[in-house]
Amino acid sequence: MNLTVKVLLGMALGIVVGLVINLGGLSPAGSFVNEYLVDGLFLVVGKLFVNALKMMVVPLVLFSLICGVCGIGDIRLLGRIGTKAFVLYIFTTAIAIATGILLAAGLGIGEGMNAVTETVFTGKDSPPLSEVLINIVPSNPVSAMATGEMLAIIFFAILCGVGMLMVGKKAQPVVEFVELLNEVMMKMVTIIMALAPYAVFCLLAKAIGSLGLDLLVKLMGYVAVLISVLLFHLFVTLQVILKIFSGLSSMTFLKKMRNVQVFAFSTSSSNATIPVTLRTVTERLGVKNSVASFTVPFGATINMDGTAIMQGVATVFIANVYGVDLGFGGYLTVILMSVLASIGTAGVPGVGLIMLSMVFAQVGLPIEGIGLILGVDRLLDMIRTAVNVSGDAVVSVIVAKSEGQLDLDIYNDPDAGAFDTDDVHLDEEVEREMAQMVRNTHDHK
Template sequence: MNLTVKVLLGMALGIVVGLVINLGGMNAAGSLINEYLVNGLFHVVGKMFVNALKMMVVPLVLFSLICGVCGIGDIKLLGRIGSKAFVLYMVTTAIAIATGILLAASLGIGEGMNAETTAKFTGKESPPLSEVLINVIPSNPVNAMAQGEMLSIIFFAILCGVGLLLVGKKAKTVVEFVELLNEVMMKMVSIIMALAPYAVFCLIAKAIASLGLDLLAQLLGYVLVLIGVLLFHLFVTLQVVLKVFSGLGSKIFLAKMRNAQVFAFSTSSSNATIPVTLRTVTERLGVKNSVASFTVPFGATINMDGTAIMQGVATVFIANVYNVDLGMGGYLTVILMSVLASIGTAGVPGVGLIMLSMVFTQVGLPIEGIGLILGVDRLLDMIRTAVNVSGDAVVSVIVAKSEGQLNLDVYNDPDAGAFNTADVHLDEEVEREMAQVVSSTHDHR
């Protein structure tokens, strides 16, 4: 079996095991299964895997982007790539939330519902846009890398790449070294991906086992509409955008994105999925590193199609629950606020609920209403992260195609860049050669 089949099988088994534990009432607090399996083995293995992916994000983005800038051939191209990516991310976000509002309002979800909740939600202040823009330039790049501040890392990496270009031929050795480090990082990602089926099983099993299905039934209208809109955006809207702006077919795109989508679904984090998305976009879809190294981390930070859909559907749902008539003006405000908030809250943890509290405040909805949907947000977050990652890949392909930075032979080859277990196989001859190199270096000393 190839990796995709193994990962999908792990996900399916995780759902089955999670449902058995949940429906069988075996996940009660203090029980052996809860202590040693769900919050024990499943939690530990899943968390270790997510940490391993997060471990790769900063060095991979840093080295990959420096290589991309150095190999771009035309520094003006970087400005065009950034402009096109930004506009496409904003447009798809606006389309996403408008679709969510339109479908949720037409179906009238939440009307006549007397839902009660014990969950409390306190709105958090998001940083003003001016502060986000100021923080793009890190006062301490090492601290920015330690904190995983993606916009700051992107800025520093681009500046490093430009600096190396300005130094010229004297920097050749450094550029070759950085390219080698980038290749090493990609191999490390392959090692982590080889363990994915087992980790995905644990992550999904824990999530499903912990999710109260009674709560899911109570909020069934909200959950089904949100999932429906997310899937519509993934399989219809994004594919139409891909076809219109690049002329490329969506069938092969969706087939090649399956791995990255499952990783995103399992981790619920666009940032944690960056290593897998970057590998998929470059090696499977044929986007040159000079484009993907910028568009993928940039998209993981500001592209929030899935989150924007949640804003729209949740706003309609809570407005109907509390019998608040927002009207056309209110819904237009929600769309504008969500698009602006996706920039202003870039890189802030728990960004979805922060954005939602900002939107609620702006249109006069009670923030405590968010407590109604908190219980099911974990499951829905998994789906919308998969949509976000797919949006990043669509924009990367479109921008690369428009700049002649897309290898169509790779894109159209269904087997191109497919994960091979040989990628993580240690060659005995290579091991002996490396040992001899190290030994000779020590002996020389």
């Protein structure tokens, strides 16, 4: 079995085990299953895996982007890549939320529903756009890396790369060293991915086992519409955009993105999935590192197609529940607010609900209405994240193709960059050579 089959099998088994635990009432507070499985083994293994992925994000983005800038050949290309990526990310976000609003309004979800919730949601202020722009330039790059401020890390990495280019040949040893570090980081990602099937099983068993499925039934209209729009955007809208702007095969793209989508679904974090997305986009889809090293982390920060869809569907749902008629002007405001919020709330934890509270405040909907959908948001967030990372990859491929930075042979080869379990085995001869090299160096000193 290859890794993709193993991961999909882990995903399926995790969902089945989670449903058995939940529907069978096997996990009441204080029970053996709850203490030692759901909040024990499943929680620990899942968290360890997500932490391992997050551990790789900052060094991988830093070294990969420095290598990308140094190897780009024409520094003006970086400006074109950034502009194209930004426009496409905003364009797909606007389409996503418009689709969500149209379908949700057309089906009238939430109308006549006398929903009562005991869950209290308190809106959290998001930073103003001016603060986000100011924080792009870090006053302390080490602090920015420690806290995972992606836009600041991107800026610092680009500046480092440009500085090395200006130094010229004297910087060659540093560039070669960074390239070696980048290769080591990629190998570390490969090691972590080998553990993915077991981690995916634990993550999904924990999530589904803890989820209140009775709440899903009560909110079935909202859940069904939101999932339908998310899947439509993933399998139709994004694939049409890919075909129009690049002319490439959508089937090839979807097959090669399966691993990334399962990772994103399991972790519910675009940032945590960056290492896997970056590896897939470069080694499986053929996007040159000079493009992918910028578009992938940039997209994980500002591209929120899945979240934007949730904004639209949730706004219509809550408006209908409370009997508020937003009208055409109100829905247009929702679209504009969501697009702007996707930039202004970049990198903020819990970004989806923060954006939603901003939208509600702008159109006059009660913030406490968010409490109605909080219970099912965990499951829906998993699907939203899978859509988000797919959007990152689509834009990366389109931008790379337009700039001649896409290897079509790799893209069209179904086996290119496929994960091989032999990749995580140590070569005994290499081990001996490294040991001898270290001894020689020590003896020389």
